Each structure stands twice: as C-alpha cells, then as structure tokens.
Amino acid sequence: MRSQDPSRRLTAGRAAAGRVRALAAVALLVLAGTVTLAQTVAPLSGNDDPMANTDAKPVPKWVTDDVRKMRNYPDQPPVIPHSIEGYQLTVNANRCLSCHRRELTEGSGAPMISVTHFMNREGQMLADVSPRRYFCTACHVPQADTRPLVPNTFKDMSELGFKPAGSEQ
Numbered sequence: 001m002r003s004q005d006p007s008r009r010l011t012a013g014r015a016a017a018g019r020v021r022a023l024a025a026v027a028l029l030v031l032a033g034t035v036t037l038a039q040t041v042a043p044l045s046g047n048d049d050p051m052a053n054t055d056a057k058p059v060p061k062w063v064t065d066d067v068r069k070m071r072n073y074p075d076q077p078p079v080i081p082h083s084i085e086g087y088q089l090t091v092n093a094n095r096c097l098s099c100h101r102r103e104l105t106e107g108s109g110a111p112m113i114s115v116t117h118f119m120n121r122e123g124q125m126l127a128d129v130s131p132r133r134y135f136c137t138a139c140h141v142p143q144a145d146t147r148p149l150v151p152n153t154f155k156d157m158s159e160l161g162f163k164p165a166g167s168e169q
Contacts, residue, residue, distance in 0.1 A: 063081065100113045
C-alpha cells in the first residue's frame with residue numbers, strides 16, 4: 001500500500017518542514033520591516049511619551065471674517081467663514097438652515113445651499129434637504145488660524161501656466 005511506504009512519508013515530512021521554515025522566514029521579514037518603518041515615521045502630533053503630563057496647546061483661533069475663501073479644487077466643499085460655536089446640529093435641529101435654506105437666503109444674505117443637497121441617492125430632487133446632506137459639518141468645516149501639520153506644495157493649474165481651453169487666439 002502507498003500509505004505504508006516509509007520513503008514517501010519521509011519526503012512529505014521534509015517538504016512540510018521546508019514550508020514551515022519558509023513561512024517563518026517571511027513572518028520574520030514582515031515583522032522586521034514593520035518595526036523599521038515604525039521607527040522612521042515621525043509623528044504628526046502628540047507627545048513623544050504618551051504617558052507624560054504636558055500642558056495642553058491653546059485652542060486655535062477661528063477665522064471669522066465672513067469672507068468666502070477660494071476653493072482649491074472643483075467640488076471642494078466650501079469652508080465655513082464664521083463661528084459655529086454653540087450651533088445646534090442634531091437630528092431634530094439644524095441651525096445652519098436658519099440662514100442657508102433657499103427660502104431664507106434673501107433676508108440673511110447667506111449663500112444658498114447647493115441644489116445637490118436636495119438630491120437623494122438616485123438623483124431625484126426632493127422638496128427639502130436630503131437626509132444624507134443634513135449634517136453640514138460632515139463636509140464643511142470652520143477655518144482655524146493654525147499652521148499646517150505637513151507642508152503643502154500644491155500649485156493651482158493657473159500657476160503652472162495652463163490656459164483654459166479656447167482662450168488662445
């Protein structure tokens with residue numbers, strides 16, 4: 001019988017031992033690579049010693065000049081150019097809509113929310129703000145006067161010398 005062949009059992013055992021050794025070597029390489037990467041990545045924020053007691057950094061000052069900021073890319077949600085401290089934003093109330101709702105923009109002078117906020121997932125227009133667009137601060141944020149965590153080298157297309165299509169004579 002084949003199962004009783006001692007030479008066959010020996011080669012199967014050696015092959016299994018070779019696979020175990022190979023898996024152990026791969027696991028060791030992955031572990032060593034992870035430890036090496038963890039040691040070279042600088043933290044973006046926080047203390048070097050997470051258990052140390054340190055003074056808290058001051059709360060950043062919000063930019064509240066009510067001036068609309070230029071957007072960096074198409075379809076970027078605009079930042080909120082005013083303070084929203086104390087605004088109620090719950091399932092039952094949304095203070096943003098007291099100025100930005102279509103019917104109230106003439107009296108408040110605030111820009112109307114985009115028509116895309118009235119569409120459901122299927123693209124159908126609704127009479128009121130879509131539930132998936134109801135919580136404004138999921139996309140729109142107030143602007144704080146702080147330095148960036150990482151340097152930004154973004155350049156707008158106009159700064160790179162590109163001209164809009166059809167602008168050449």
